[in-house]
Amino acid sequence: MSSAAGVENQVTIFIDVELVSIVEGEPPDAHTVTFDVIYPGETWCRSMVGVGHAVAARLGRDEYEMVRAARDALLELLAAEVEPVSFQLRLTTDGTTIIARAAPGE
Numbered sequence: 260m261s262s263a264a265g266v267e268n269q270v271t272i273f274i275d276v277e278l279v280s281i282v283e284g285e286p287p288d289a290h291t292v293t294f295d296v297i298y299p300g301e302t303w304c305r306s307m308v309g310v311g312h313a314v315a316a317r318l319g320r321d322e323y324e325m326v327r328a329a330r331d332a333l334l335e336l337l338a339a340e341v342e343p344v345s346f347q348l349r350l351t352t353d354g355t356t357i358i359a360r361a362a363p364g365e
Contacts, residue, residue, distance in 0.1 A: 273298050273337065276330060279305070281322050288349065289315035290322075292329035296337065296345075302363065304345040306333055309358075311351040 279293040288309030297303045308329035318324040332348055332355040347359040 273343075276334070276337075278326060278330075281326055284309050287311060289320070290325055292326055294330065294333060296333075296343070298343045302343050304343050304363065306346040306348070308333055308346075309349045311349065313352045314350055317352070 273296050275297040277295045277297065279295055281290055281292045283289070284291040289312045290310045292308045292310060294306050294308070295303050296306060310325045310329055314328065315325060318328060329348075329350060332350050333346060336346060336348070336355070336357070337344070342362050344360060344362050346357060349356045349358055
C-alpha cells in the first residue's frame with residue numbers, strides 16, 4: 260500500500276506474544292502483567308502492563324481476565340508499530356496510557 264505521499268506504509272509483524280508473569284503490582288497498579296513479544300530474526304521485546312485497581316475490580320480480580328485485558332491493550336498499540344518495540348503501559352478505566360516506549364538499540 261502507498262500513502263498519498265508515495266511512501267509505503269509498513270507494519271512489523273510479530274510471531275507471538277508470550278505471557279511471562281502476572282504479579283501484584285506497586286501502587287497505583289493492582290497487578291503487573293509482563294509479556295515477551297517475539298519477532299522474526301530471534302528478536303524479542305519485553306512489555307509490562309500495569310492493571311489499575313478499578314479495572315482489576317471490574318474484572319473480578321480474575322487473573323485470566325486481567326491478562327486478556329492487558330494483552331488486548333498491548334496488541335492495540337503494537338498494531339501501529341513499524342519496528343520491534345517494548346512498552347510500559349498502565350490500563351485504567353480511562354483507557355491505556357503509555358508510560359514508556361523503547362525499540363532495540365535506542
